[in-house]
Amino acid sequence: MTTLRALTVLLEDRLITFNRAVGLLRRRNLPVRSLAVGPTVTPGVSRLTIMIHSDEPTADRAVQQFQKLVGVRAAAAFPAREGVTRELALVKVRATGERYGELLDVVQLYHAAVVDDNPEATIVEMTGSEAFVLSCIRALERFEVLEVARSGAVALETGLTEAGARVPANI
Amino acid sequence: MAEQLTGSQILCRALLDEGVDLMFGYPGGAIMPFYHALPEYPGLRHVLVRHEQAAAHAADGYARACGKPGVCVATSGPGATNLVTGIATAHMDNTPLVAITGQVPRAMIGRDAFQETDIIGITQPITKHSRLVEDVEELAEAVHEAFAVAREGRPGPVLLDVPKDVQNQKLAYTEAAPRAPEGRRQGLMGSPTPMAIVEASRLITRAQRPLIMAGHGVILSDAYDELRALAEHTGIPVITTLLGISAFPESHPLHLGMPGMHGEVHVNRAIQQADLIIGVGLRFDDRVTGNLAAFARGAKVIHIELDASEIGKNVPVAVGLVGDARDILRELLAVVERRDCGSWRGEIASFVRPRVDSFKGGLSPEEILGALEDASAGRCTVVSDVGQHQMWVAKLYRYQRPNTHITSGGLGTMGFAVPAAMGVALARPGESVWAISGGGGFPMKMEEGIPVKMAIFNNGYLGMVRQWQQFFHGRRYSATPIWSPDYLRLAEAYGIPAWRVERAEQVDEVLRAAQAHEGPALVEFLIEQEANVFPMIPPGASLSEPIESETVSV
Numbered sequence: 097m098t099t100l101r102a103l104t105v106l107l108e109d110r111l112i113t114f115n116r117a118v119g120l121l122r123r124r125n126l127p128v129r130s131l132a133v134g135p136t137v138t139p140g141v142s143r144l145t146i147m148i149h150s151d152e153p154t155a156d157r158a159v160q161q162f163q164k165l166v167g168v169r170a171a172a173a174f175p176a177r178e179g180v181t182r183e184l185a186l187v188k189v190r191a192t193g194e195r196y197g198e199l200l201d202v203v204q205l206y207h208a209a210v211v212d213d214n215p216e217a218t219i220v221e222m223t224g225s226e227a228f229v230l231s232c233i234r235a236l237e238r239f240e241v242l243e244v245a246r247s248g249a250v251a252l253e254t255g256l257t258e259a260g261a262r263v264p265a266n267i
Numbered sequence: 268m269a270e271q272l273t274g275s276q277i278l279c280r281a282l283l284d285e286g287v288d289l290m291f292g293y294p295g296g297a298i299m300p301f302y303h304a305l306p307e308y309p310g311l312r313h314v315l316v317r318h319e320q321a322a323a324h325a326a327d328g329y330a331r332a333c334g335k336p337g338v339c340v341a342t343s344g345p346g347a348t349n350l351v352t353g354i355a356t357a358h359m360d361n362t363p364l365v366a367i368t369g370q371v372p373r374a375m376i377g378r379d380a381f382q383e384t385d386i387i388g389i390t391q392p393i394t395k396h397s398r399l400v401e402d403v404e405e406l407a408e409a410v411h412e413a414f415a416v417a418r419e420g421r422p423g424p425v426l427l428d429v430p431k432d433v434q435n436q437k438l439a440y441t442e443a444a445p446r447a448p449e450g451r452r453q454g455l456m457g458s459p460t461p462m463a464i465v466e467a468s469r470l471i472t473r474a475q476r477p478l479i480m481a482g483h484g485v486i487l488s489d490a491y492d493e494l495r496a497l498a499e500h501t502g503i504p505v506i507t508t509l510l511g512i513s514a515f516p517e518s519h520p521l522h523l524g525m526p527g528m529h530g531e532v533h534v535n536r537a538i539q540q541a542d543l544i545i546g547v548g549l550r551f552d553d554r555v556t557g558n559l560a561a562f563a564r565g566a567k568v569i570h571i572e573l574d575a576s577e578i579g580k581n582v583p584v585a586v587g588l589v590g591d592a593r594d595i596l597r598e599l600l601a602v603v604e605r606r607d608c609g610s611w612r613g614e615i616a617s618f619v620r621p622r623v624d625s626f627k628g629g630l631s632p633e634e635i636l637g638a639l640e641d642a643s644a645g646r647c648t649v650v651s652d653v654g655q656h657q658m659w660v661a662k663l664y665r666y667q668r669p670n671t672h673i674t675s676g677g678l679g680t681m682g683f684a685v686p687a688a689m690g691v692a693l694a695r696p697g698e699s700v701w702a703i704s705g706g707g708g709f710p711m712k713m714e715e716g717i718p719v720k721m722a723i724f725n726n727g728y729l730g731m732v733r734q735w736q737q738f739f740h741g742r743r744y745s746a747t748p749i750w751s752p753d754y755l756r757l758a759e760a761y762g763i764p765a766w767r768v769e770r771a772e773q774v775d776e777v778l779r780a781a782q783a784h785e786g787p788a789l790v791e792f793l794i795e796q797e798a799n800v801f802p803m804i805p806p807g808a809s810l811s812e813p814i815e816s817e818t819v820s821v
Contacts, residue, residue, distance in 0.1 A: 112399070116391060123392050153579055160576035166396040166416060 100129065100176040101148055101155045102251035104263045105162050106169040109135065109142035113167035117144060120165065126150065126158055130226075132183070132248035137265060141169060145250045147176065170263045172253075179253040183246060185229045186211070187220045190240040199239055206232045217242055269439035274403040275304035277440055278367070278429065281410035283310055284442075287338050289329065289693055290314070291322035295342025296382055298369030300434035314693070314717075319346050321686035323353020327362045328650060328690030331673050334489075336363035336417045337690060343369045344382030347428075348389065352680055354424045355393040359677025360510060361487060363422035365413050366390075370399065372432035387428055395423035403436035421574045422487065459588040459595060467545075467569045467586045468602045474543035476611045477503045478566075480526065480555075483510035483676070484548015484573060484592045491515070491669045493596035494547060500600060502608040504615060506534055508549050510676040513666035523615065527555040528804045529658040533618035535802075535810040540614070541566040548572060548592045551581040552677070561809030571595045620815070622801075629771040630794050632659035632724065635778075639701065639722070640664055642778035647699035647720075648673065648691055652684035652708040655730040658800040660703050681708035688719040699782065705730055706751045720781055721789045725751055726796050734799050738814060758789045765789040 107113050114133070121128055129147040136143050148155065155173040162171035191199035199218065203210055208222035222232045226249055233244060253262070272280070278301060282290075289312045294302045305313060316322045319341040326337025337357075341350050347368040357364040371380040387397045396416045400409045406429070413425040471477060485494050494515055498505050504523045505515045515522055524534045535557075538544070544566045549555070556562040559581060567585040570578050571592055578587035588595045622633075636659060639647075645667055651660040651674040666672050673691060675683040688702035699720070706725035724730075733747040758765030764784055766777045768791065781788040802813035 112387065112397075115388070119391050157576050157580060160574075164395075164574070164576065166412075 098149060098151050101150060101152075101173055102176055102179060102181065102249070102253075103144075103146040103148060103155060103158055103162070103171065103173045104251065105144040105146070105171045106136065106141055106263050107144060107165075108167040108169070109140055110167065113165070114142075114144075116165050116167065117162065120158075120161055121146065124158065124161060126154070130183075130248040132250050134250070143250075143263070145248070147181075147249050147251070172257075172263045174251075174253040174257075176251065179251045181225055181249045181251040182223055183226055183229050183249045184221065184223045185233060185247070186245045187222070187233060187236050187241060188217050188243040189220060189236055190217050190242055195239060199236075202235050202238075206235065208232060269441045271437050272440040273300065273304065274406055274429070274434040274436045274438070275300040276307065277403065277406050277438065278410065278434070279304050279308040279311060280440070280442075281407045282338065283308060285410065285414045286335065288312060290338035290340055291316055291325040291329075291690070292340030292367075293317075293319050293322060293342070293346060295344075295346045295369065297343035297371055297431045298340060298346070298367075298429075298434075299342075300431060301340065301367070301369065301429070313340075314689070316686065319349035320353050320682065321689075323350045323364070323366065324356065324680070324683050324686035325690035325693075326364055326366075327353060327357045327360075327683075328673060328687030329694045330357075330362045330364055330422075330690070331360075331687075332648065332670070332691040332694035334363075335694075336365050336414055336422075338365050338367065340367045341369070342382065343371055343386070343431075344384045346382075347384055347386040351389060351393070352678075354390055354426065356675050356678045356680045356683060357424040358393045358395070360675065361422050361483065362424065363417040364424035365410075365417055366394075366424060366426045368426065368428050369434070370428045370430040373401070373430045374432070376430065386426065390426050393424070394426050397426040397428070399428045400430070400433055403433050403438045406433065406438075407440075458590045459598070463586055463588055464595075464598050464602060467588060468599060468604070470543055470567055470569060470585065471501060471503075471545065471599075472604050472606065474567075476537075476541045476614070477501070477543040477545065477608065478523075478537055478541045479503050479505045479545045479547060480508065480538075480549055481505055481511040481514045481547050482508045482549025483514075484571075485511060485514035486548075486670050488548065488573070488592040489669075490547070490591075490593035490596055493593050493600065495519070497596055497600055497603070501603060501606050502612070503545070504537065504608065504612055506530075506538070508552075508555055508676075509661055509674065511549060512661055512672040513668065513670055516667050517665040518667060521612075525661055526810070527552075527557065528806075529662070529800050529802065530804075530810075531662070532620050532802050532813055532815065533615055535804070535813065536618040537615045538563050538566070539809075539811050543567050543569070545569045546571065546582075547596065550577050553581075556581065556810070557804045557812075558807055558809040561811065563810075630768065630774070630792060631771070632656070632794070632798070633663055634771050634774055635722075635724070635768075635792055635794075636660065636663035638774040638778045641775065642782040643699050643701070647671070647701050648695065650674065650684050650688035650691055650700065650702045652702075652704035653679045653681045653731075654705045654708060655726075655734065655798065655800050656703055656705045656724040659724070681705075684708065685719065685721060688721075689717045692717050692719050707749055709754075718786045720787065723754060723789070723791045724794055725754075725791055726794045726798055727751070728796060730798065731800070733797075734803075737797070737799070737817075738803070739805070754789060754791045761787075763787045763789060765791065767791045767793065769793045 212219035322339040326339040330337035371383045570584045648671045651657045684702040684704045692700040707729040729747045
């Protein structure tokens with residue numbers, strides 16, 4: 097069944113390894129929705145989260161193909177609905193005068209936070225599912241949005257996962 | 268105190284430690300320190316080619332013939348890019364290959380220096396692994412990693428890019444045993460569960476119309492005896508794919524032939540009628556399956572394959588057995604019940620059609636290859652190029668000994684035969700090696716008088732493309748008629764004897780003479796201009812829709 101799936105890959109954080117991993121996505125023509133990369137608790141190892149819209153065999157084959165890459169320590173896939181998916185966004189907004197109070201109301205409504213307050217522009221931070229983040233950004237569009245930085249989704253499968261199908265915390 | 272060695276000397280030592288005794292290459296600026304060190308290591312024989320692509324093909328042929336990784340060497344920039352087609356050829360056909368390229372000095376990388384190219388970036392999708400060696404400290408380890416990765420699991424090419432200043436860097440070198448590199452691939456070599464083996468064996472027992480399809484994996488894992496034992500134990504007929512040819516003796520009563528686009532009609536019909544296909548070490552390539560939706564609709568598939576990501580990639584699989592073909596065939600043999608497929612084999616025999624004469628003239632590929640079989644007593648290794656002659660060579664010579672048919676299957680690289688045959692000849696000293704090519708793909712690349720016999724099937728066309736034009740483009744022979752040089756005089760320029768054969772009566776005598784000549788020799792066959800390879804499954808069609816003669820128009 098075609099649905100949103102998370103591919104998680106632990107890999108050495110060298111540019112050539114990232115290059116290979118992203119090259120694989122392109123070469124195998126995978127339907128990528130988002131990409132996120134960040135460090136793990138192990139120095140020198142990064143975690144790559146790729147959201148793809150595909151059926152299960154395609155995701156499983158992608159996992160096997162990732163496992164073949166030199167520099168990849170582990171890879172796994174699961175349907176997004178069987179896990180928790182979160183992304184973070186920073187939005188730079190200009191809201192001056194009486195509109196500033198209106199901005200704070202929106203921020204509060206979305207459980208977002210003002211993380212930088214500058215007379216020229218305010219930076220708002222929000223975290224949640226992709227849909228939540230999008231709706232929050234839309235709500236902020238009633239002000240003047242200057243810039244948006246989204247992290248792309250990271251995901252964890254809920255509950256206990258079989259050891260072989262899990263990307264461990266460190267390796 | 269440890270010896271002070273240069274990077275180049277360390278590179279040579281590491282190659283010797285890996286058991287390398289032969290490499291193919293071409294020197295140039297950024298690889299000169301390596302060539303400077305090379306004469307100090309007489310254990311490393313270097314064959315100078317005339318184009319780097321030939322170095323990669325020769326190393327590929329060498330590796331296919333003896334199983335050891337082939338080594339090719341080139342300089343940075345154009346030297347490295349010239350290797351690309353050869354590396355891609357090895358990648359598609361899973362040949363263990365280590366390509367060593369020089370690179371501009373580290374301080375110049377990224378500045379568009381003279382003869383700088385990002386060869387790691389260029390070859391990334393066609394290598395199993397590649398690495399820029401950033402310091403002499405990591406050089407020996409990088410070499411050992413390269414060989415380990417090239418060899419392990421499903422073999423393939425690895426590229427090592429060594430900057431010129433790293434080749435010149437000095438290091439107090441202490442010999443370290445080659446060790447397995449860290450952090451490598453997880454869970455690649457799974458072994459099938461006993462349950463899966465039992466399930467496969469149950470399917471084999473119950474099948475009414477089973478077939479074995481043997482691919483390159485049988486040759487790579489040296490599983491000839493096991494394949495034959497399974498076939499004889501069960502009476503299941505064996506099909507060999509283009510790269511599986513010579514994995515099973517062709518005189519064996521259970522051997523059916525080659526499937527796919529130019530497979531015999533009875534072979535493809537057997538596939539379409541089968542209720543079970545046991546695929547061993549193959550990847551169900553589109554040239555084998557034809558239209559996937561119509562491929563073997565009634566068959567369940569047992570797929571034995573080293574690479575888990577191949578299982579179910581093209582064809583739905585009932586039982587996937589991941590692992591080495593030889594191990595799995597042994598496990599299967601231990602549990603599969605003895606059976607006989609007499610009536611099914613009788614049915615397949617009734618599918619056999621008389622071969623359609625593809626020839627109006629007297630000098631047919633059947634005759635040439637039959638005569639070659641006689642002249643070589645069926646014992647030579649045949650290395651083919653790509654095109655019509657490749658199909659004739661695949662179908663019309665009866666291969667009896669394992670791994671005696673070598674060709675570029677996956678990539679279909681024209682120009683492969685002659686340089687690859689040099690590698691084969693060097694891997695099998697004393698054996699007879701024939702490179703067979705078409706007039707279009709024959710590049711005259713003889714180096715160091717390696718005793719390869721060369722045959723050219725000259726029909727004055729890029730024949731396979733012309734055949735497609737005949738059937739699918741209304742005989743518009745655009746850019747396919749070719750002019751050929753006078754090969755006899757070209758051979759003379761290289762100092763090798765050559766013959767031109769225009770009539771069938773000449774074939775036997777000429778081939779005997781060429782076979783008897785010590786050292787390289789060349790035979791040109793002037794064959795019918797519009798010769799075709801039959802049967803043929805049109806591209807995108809199913810195996811049930813062969814074109815069998817010129818009278819059928821598509």
